[in-house]
Amino acid sequence: VFKDLATELTVLNDPNVRVIDRGRTQYFALHGKTGHLVTAERIDREQLCRLVEKCVLRCEVFAEGTM
Secondary structure, X not given: OHHHHOOOHHHHXXXXXXXXXXXXOOOEEEOOOOOOEEEOOOOOHHHHOOOOXXXXXXXXXXXXXXX
16 A cells, blocks of 8 residues: 555554544454555455445545655
C-alpha cells in the first residue's frame, strides 16, 4: 500500500493511518513492518457470499495528515 502511495513506512505507526472495512468484521490490516495489506481475520467465502458468483470485499485505507 505504501509503495503504491510513494509514502515512507515510518507513517505506519501513525494513529491516523488505518484500514476501514464496511462491515462489522475487520478483515484487513496493514502489516506493521512492510506496509502490505494483509488479512486480519479468517475470510469464509461461503458465509459472506453464499449465492454470489463474484465475491468482493472492499476496504479503504486512510492516511490523514501524513501525505
